[in-house]
Amino acid sequence: MTFNFSMQAIDQVINSAAKTYYMSGGLQNVPIVFRGPNGASAGVAAQHSQCFAAWYGHCPGLKVVSPWNAEDAKGLIKSAIRDNNPVVMLENELMYGVAFEFPQEAQSKDFLIPIGKAKIERQGTHITVVAHSRPVGHCVEAAAVLAKEGIECEVINMRTIRPMDIETIEASVMKTNHLVTVEGGWPQFGVGAEICARIMEGPAFNFLDAPAVRVTGTDVPMPYAKILEDNCVPQVKDIIFAIKKTLNI
Amino acid sequence: MRKMLAAVSRVLSGAAQKPASRVLVGSRNFANDATFEIKKCDLHRLEEGPPVTTVLTREDGLRYYRMMQTVRRMELKADQLYKQKIIRGFCHLCDGQEACCVGMEAGINPTDHLITAYRAHGFTFTRGLSVREILAELTGRRGGCAKGKGGSMHMYAKNFYGGNGIVGAQGQIFEAYNMAALWKLPCIFICENNRYGMGTSVERAAASTDYYKRGDFIPGMRVDGMDVLCVREATKFAAAHCRAGKGPILMELQTYRYHGHSMSDPGVSYRTREEIQEVRSKSDPIMLLKDRMVNSNLASVEELKEIDVEVRKEIEDAAQFATADPEPPLEELGYHIYSNEPPFEVRGANQWIKFKSIS
Numbered sequence: 001m002t003f004n005f006s007m008q009a010i011d012q013v014i015n016s017a018a019k020t021y022y023m024s025g026g027l028q029n030v031p032i033v034f035r036g037p038n039g040a041s042a043g044v045a046a047q048h049s050q051c052f053a054a055w056y057g058h059c060p061g062l063k064v065v066s067p068w069n070a071e072d073a074k075g076l077i078k079s080a081i082r083d084n085n086p087v088v089m090l091e092n093e094l095m096y097g098v099a100f101e102f103p104q105e106a107q108s109k110d111f112l113i114p115i116g117k118a119k120i121e122r123q124g125t126h127i128t129v130v131a132h133s134r135p136v137g138h139c140v141e142a143a144a145v146l147a148k149e150g151i152e153c154e155v156i157n158m159r160t161i162r163p164m165d166i167e168t169i170e171a172s173v174m175k176t177n178h179l180v181t182v183e184g185g186w187p188q189f190g191v192g193a194e195i196c197a198r199i200m201e202g203p204a205f206n207f208l209d210a211p212a213v214r215v216t217g218t219d220v221p222m223p224y225a226k227i228l229e230d231n232c233v234p235q236v237k238d239i240i241f242a243i244k245k246t247l248n249i
Numbered sequence: 250m251r252k253m254l255a256a257v258s259r260v261l262s263g264a265a266q267k268p269a270s271r272v273l274v275g276s277r278n279f280a281n282d283a284t285f286e287i288k289k290c291d292l293h294r295l296e297e298g299p300p301v302t303t304v305l306t307r308e309d310g311l312r313y314y315r316m317m318q319t320v321r322r323m324e325l326k327a328d329q330l331y332k333q334k335i336i337r338g339f340c341h342l343c344d345g346q347e348a349c350c351v352g353m354e355a356g357i358n359p360t361d362h363l364i365t366a367y368r369a370h371g372f373t374f375t376r377g378l379s380v381r382e383i384l385a386e387l388t389g390r391r392g393g394c395a396k397g398k399g400g401s402m403h404m405y406a407k408n409f410y411g412g413n414g415i416v417g418a419q420g421q422i423f424e425a426y427n428m429a430a431l432w433k434l435p436c437i438f439i440c441e442n443n444r445y446g447m448g449t450s451v452e453r454a455a456a457s458t459d460y461y462k463r464g465d466f467i468p469g470m471r472v473d474g475m476d477v478l479c480v481r482e483a484t485k486f487a488a489a490h491c492r493a494g495k496g497p498i499l500m501e502l503q504t505y506r507y508h509g510h511s512m513s514d515p516g517v518s519y520r521t522r523e524e525i526q527e528v529r530s531k532s533d534p535i536m537l538l539k540d541r542m543v544n545s546n547l548a549s550v551e552e553l554k555e556i557d558v559e560v561r562k563e564i565e566d567a568a569q570f571a572t573a574d575p576e577p578p579l580e581e582l583g584y585h586i587y588s589n590e591p592p593f594e595v596r597g598a599n600q601w602i603k604f605k606s607i608s
Contacts, residue, residue: 001417008418043338043389045400047414187596218604219596220583224338224400225389227576231597238598245601 003038003052003090010055017086018061033080038066038090039133039184040222040233049222051185053132056088057161057194063087063115064161068136070100072159075113083115090161092134118165120172124154127178127243130169130195132158135182135215135234142239153243161191169195170204179212180242182234187216213242282306283545287479291471293462293499298470299486303478307547310538313355313477314548315556317347317535320371322564323380324508327370327387331512335572336387339414340401343371345507348477348534349441350375355477356484364410367402368441368506376409380564384571392570397577398585426464426497435491437484438464440501441474447510448519461501474502475532478541505532580605 006013017030039051056064063085067073073091080087105111121136122143129139136157143153154172158165173179179199181192192214199205199212218232282304290298324344330336343350350371357363365372373383378394386393387401394404402414422438429436440460444451451458461469468490472483480502487498505528509516516525542548583595583604595604 005415005417008415008421041338043400045338045403045414046398047402048339213599215599216596218582218598218602220586220604220606223398223577223582224386224395224403225393225397225576226337227579228398228582231579231582234598238602241601242599245599 001036002041002048002093003036004048004050006034006036006052013056013062013086013088014059018059020061021085022061029084030086031084033077033083033087033089035077035080035089035091037093037096039092040217040229041093043224043226043229044222045224046221051090051183051217052088053090053161053183053185054190054194056090057164057191058189059162061086062162064090065115065159066090066132066161067092067159068095068131068133068157069098070102071106071111072113072119072157074106075111076115076159078110079112079115082112087115090133095134095137098137113159116160116163116165118159118168119157120154120168121157122153122155124152124176126152126176127180127247128154128156128169128172128176129180129182129239129243130156130158130192131182132161132191133184135184135239138234138236138239139182141236142243145236145240146243151243151247151249158191164194164198166195166198166202170199170202173199173204174207177207177209178246179208180215180239180246181212182215182239182242184217184233186219187214188219190214190216192216210246210248213246215239215242277549279307279548280546283541283547285478285541285545287476287482288473290473290479290483291461292468293459293464293470294466294468295470299472299479299482303482305478305541305547307542309355310542310547311552311556313351314535314538314542314553315560316351316354316375317477317538318557318560319380319563320344320347320350320374321535322560323374323383323567324370326384326564326568328508328512330384330388330568330571336401336512337389338400339367340387340512341368341510342508342512343368343506345528345533346441346443346474346504347371348480348537349474349502349504352474352477352480353439353484355481357488360408361488362408362410365412366416367412367414369402369404369412372409373404373406373412376406378404378406380567381570384564384567385574388571388574389576390571390574391577392574396581426467426499429497430464430466433494433496435494436497437487437491438467438497438499440499441504442501443504443506445506445510445519448514450519459501461499464497464499467497467499469499469501471501471503474504475528475534475537477534477538584608 021029040049065076067076080089131139139155143155181195183191196212215234215238284302284304286302289301292298321344324342331340354375382394386395389397402412404412446454461471473479487500490498583606586606590608592607595606
């Protein structure tokens with residue numbers, strides 16, 4: 001079922017899977033993959049819409065991946081299965097039905113996407129926009145809209161939440177001098193918050209021309225009514241707004 | 250409107266009180282009550298069980314009939330609205346299981362507390378909410394019982410705690426059995442055994458399908474969940490057990506759902522249409538009550554048909570309301586995060602979007 005149900009067994013994921021190799025002093029590894037839909041769907045209300053990226057990303061011993069498109073899904077699940085460590089794969093129900101161009105090399109049965117490496121989906125010069133899962137698509141859309149206004153966004157698809165590929169993000173920020181993070185989960189202690197903290201700790205901080213901005217889910221349990229739900233999930237317009245604010249446009 | 254208020258007040262007056270003759274009898278003379286035989290319950294760790302005969306008064310019979318018919322028609326209307334995409338997300342219907350919620354309510358008091366899982370619309374009604382409020386919650390409007398914020402699985406009322414979506418942890422129920430038994434809690438654990446857990450039959454899912462025995466040290470009964478009178482008597486018996494300080498008790502209601510697990514499940518890939526049809530024709534709870542009442546002169550076919558007509562109208566009106574009522578206002582998106590707190594600000598999609606949160 002969805003990761004919302006994983007809370008019934010989260011002790012096993014964290015205490016039995018994530019920590020065992022460490023607790024055993026390297027004796028017992030746990031080569032397991034937990035996969036399923038994560039985050040908001042459509043109209044499934046509070047108990048079925050939570051994003052667990054920050055929850056699982058918090059834990060040492062776990063690897064956490066979050067595919068966006070079809071090749072992400074294939075490459076990451078294969079890498080997850082072949083990995084000797086516990087991997088949580090956070091898929092997205094609304095992406096299951098979306099079709100993507102599937103490049104030739106992705107069709108090979110040994111096509112792997114390395115865990116811990118982000119991908120630059122779109123090159124840009126003015127601002128770095130980082131996201132994972134479904135919001136990557138929203139960022140690509142926002143970038144297309146802004147390109148017409150002469151704003152070129154560099155869109156980074158994180159692909160992995162933990163271990164986070166901060167180097168790719170740093171290199172990009174050092175080029176563009178601006179950063180917006182986008183995620184579906186709640187703002188407090190979220191993926192964007194971690195990215196911002198790490199940027200401050202590294203070389204990219206001195207290249208920022210403006211504070212980094214986070215676009216997130218609204219800080220409430222997911223409401224059912226459509227008008228409310230639409231305002232609880234980051235939309236393309238929210239991303240565009242945040243980008244323009246950061247660029248002071 | 251008056252008829253609806255009368256119906257609602259009959260429902261809310263509860264089964265525990267002595268019936269008063271408020272019903273206007275037509276020119277025909279009906280019997281005031283009749284005695285029926287009900288199926289003996291299988292017992293676990295119980296010397297005796299609920300009685301095998303029960304008296305049904307005309308007034309109670311009409312009330313149960315109306316309530317079950319209302320739940321039935323309400324669920325069918327929800328099916329229709331879902332297919333029209335006016336209801337979204339999850340929708341788990343309980344048509345076929347009406348005897349469970351109506352029979353249970355007849356066996357307890359409105360001051361008792363009830364909690365259930367996602368198949369909750371019937372219970373929401375029997376616990377006292379109107380069809381209007383329920384349908385408007387399903388359509389996500391401000392007139393819904395949770396102001397449109399909860400949806401199908403998150404409906405609450407006085408002494409009714411939902412409506413819960415995350416289920417399936419076998420371990421939790423055994424923990425609860427243990428504590429309830431240790432502390433002798435006055436708690437009735439109920440399993441509505443409709444033969445399937447989503448698409449998995451009980452034979453494939455459970456090492457033991459004698460759910461009424463699985464409380465182990467907790468006494469249990471297996472009850473005919475298609476017979477509203479059997480459910481009522483079993484519930485009364487179970488409630489008396491708890492109220493006498495004897496601790497928890499378990500009730501397994503053998504019932505059946507006509508729809509699939511939810512509206513996303515056609516319900517025929519793991520069971521046959523013949524099976525569904527057989528239950529409908531032999532064990533439908535509304536039909537069983539109707540036959541009993543008509544055959545013992547507790548009511549006439551015409552009278553019951555009139556109730557059908559009234560119920561249909563009530564559901565239509567409620568559906569109209571549920572479709573026309575506006576969605577909740579955006580300003581209230583942040584309300585009701587905490588109870589009893591001074592107002593604070595809730596962050597939206599970015600740091601410049603703020604919602605007010607009021608308790």
